[in-house]
Amino acid sequence: MARSLMVVGTSSSVGKSLLVAGLCRVLSRRGIRVAPFKAQNMSNNAAVCDDGGEIGRAQELQARAAGIRPTVAMNPVLLKPQADATSQVIVRGRPWTTLRARDFYRRKRELWSIVIESLESLQAAYDLILIEGAGSPVELNLKSSDIVNMAVAKHLGCSVLLVGDIDRGGIFAQLLGTLSLLEEDERRLVRGLIVNRFRGDPRLFDDGVQILRERGECPVVGVVPFVPDLRLPEEDAVAIEHRAPRGTATIRIVVIRLPRISNFDDFDSLERCDDVAVTYATRPEELRDADAVILPGTKSTADDLRWLRERELDLAILDHARRGGAVVGICGGYQMLGTAIHDPARVESSAKTIRGLGLLPVETTFRPEKATANVRAAVVGNQWPGWLAAGFEELDAYEIHAGETSSSQPWLRIDRGSERETILDGCVGPDGRVWGCYLHGLFQNAGFCEAWLRSLAPSWQGENLGATDAIDESLDRLADVLLATFDWELLDDLIKGSQRA
Template sequence: MPAKAIMVQGTGSHVGKSLIATALCRIFRRDGFKVAPFKAQNMSLNSSATPDGFEISRAQAVQAEACEIPPSVDMNPILLKPMGGFGCQVVLRGRPFATLKAGEYYDLKPILWEAVRESLKRLRERFDILVIEGAGSPAEVNLRENDIANMRVAKAAGAPVLLVGDIDRGGVLAWIVGTIELLTEEERELVGGLIINKFRGDIELLRPGLRFLEERTGKPVLGVVPYVEGLRIQEEDSVALDRPKVKREGEVKVAVVRLPHISNFTDFAPLEAEEDVSLVYATSPDELEEADIIILPGTKNTMRDLIWLREKGFARKL
């Protein structure tokens, strides 16, 4: 019997889809089920290696750990690695496939969708439950025709959708209502419920908003997840580097040069966790002055980042 599936989609990027999906993976595993994560297509500069040497997104590798299983390429058949103005590298089933512009990528949709279907089928044959994660928002009307990461996957897997909204950014009620209303009628039927993520404060003050959401959308609010400080789950996108960091006066001062096309920056997460290490992502040569250790990280665009290093004065400082 094919695995049952549940899908986590969001009102946008960075609303907490990956974390909610990871939590569900661990909950189902603790309940005794054989569970696996799945994300059809992920765009990220950070990746993980599978035990057999292939490449998948960092989020699905973390989710596999929550399921207490090794990661595999079926969990993330398509990985897109942006390369600045040169388009993006397409990693198909763990191997570099092509470097393409957006229009060229859409031309490959039949091949890519077949890879998604095959991976989904294999996982459903091996596990009891699949926890599927969407990408970005399902309501991008300009991208809907070529979207192979959201509602099309939910339909293929027969998965009810949990729609996650981030209240910490503000405007979550409008965000959720707008997302629901931009879906087609068939897509709205797939939405099983709503989740409010990153809540701080008094829940009683939120209850009128929750009632409004249920009345306006016809969907139940299934949960309100509190904001959690200090989560050390690895991030996928370099936008995470722009968030304020807790500053520590550690004995060892480490400066990582914040290249425009930085890749695999999560390699430095263990340093961030060390109490006696002060870690900064330097965007100015002046930030290197007091560093004991300076690190030049990996990049997905070597020549452009070399030009940037020279233009910003890093080359002279180094």
């Protein structure tokens, strides 16, 4: 059975996910067969495994850092927030049920056996499991139903690293306060502290390290510097709010910041392109002077379409299209671009039919079943206007959607694998400026991405840095930082001394 090491945080967004990814890359370089694990995650940025199951984007990134294929065992419980304080609960990669928050907390312990079975399947296949906690391990009102933090550590008897974010301020309160609220048997498992996102000369914090060591009665594993410009996918939409828009650029792309936006890492590739500015908008005036408007994926198409109309963003999008601007819809955004959305089984909405924006001649019908798959795709036919006329072969992408959309002019052929069907998808307007489809990840295909950008501005001379190159370069850079800042003698001792079962 594999050894294990756990990383928990003083709160959400202190950098646990990236630290685990960096550790996976360091240890895999050393020839250790390492796998990530997070019992329960919450994110609408999901990834699709080879078997079609969904997991959180962070665990997919961590698996990539470890040089292995992601599996549903790495994230057996995934919550995907929807409307009205409810979430779709994904268990072992497949929809289990939809619950309100208070009902989920009552039923969490039902999932404990699945968490343990998933963890044990990884232990049987790898040398080391790097486990990520969620939020804080000392949310006292939630501890009785814990299946993701110290309950996992106690089950394994593994060493725990506690991470605090000094960039937020209050690092002593974060770390020492968390230690003081842990139960004694939990406290004994915390074998190291990590101070994350330090700006400036870390020697200025030498006194702080001493204070933490003495008052926390626990060694400090490392003071990790703030690492700028990591081109890694985010799983929390809060990250969008902190992105500074790029200054002047030849091409300006506006993504509508839907309340339940999902898989917005679709557009990371556009942000990596030279001379392209990508911004996220919630007001009509933010669409002015845009070259293209993108309606992204959403976990609740019906509710977000209503939100769009309440803010009069629908009128701004229609005006943009009338003036010859490009409009793109991906997944839920594609559904919005059609003439109607039907929901006879009330999968998403209490309304039987919702009027779409009418920019594409398609209609969508929601079904309880969900399509999830990694796919290869190609542009079919040669009748398409403008930039699509040349056609594109071998596009890598993935599907996650609950609706079926009828189109009289599909432009994509999707191959779901040798044991699955080949289907047609998407719709394109008469001049090629308005188009949509269900496929996520299209812009990660450099040739496709660059051709579309040149259709927006023929004078554009930039290039797209491939998603694979950018992500792997960032993971290597993060790993180098951890190699230089962590006490690896201590870490190796913790790993070697961890229990095997």
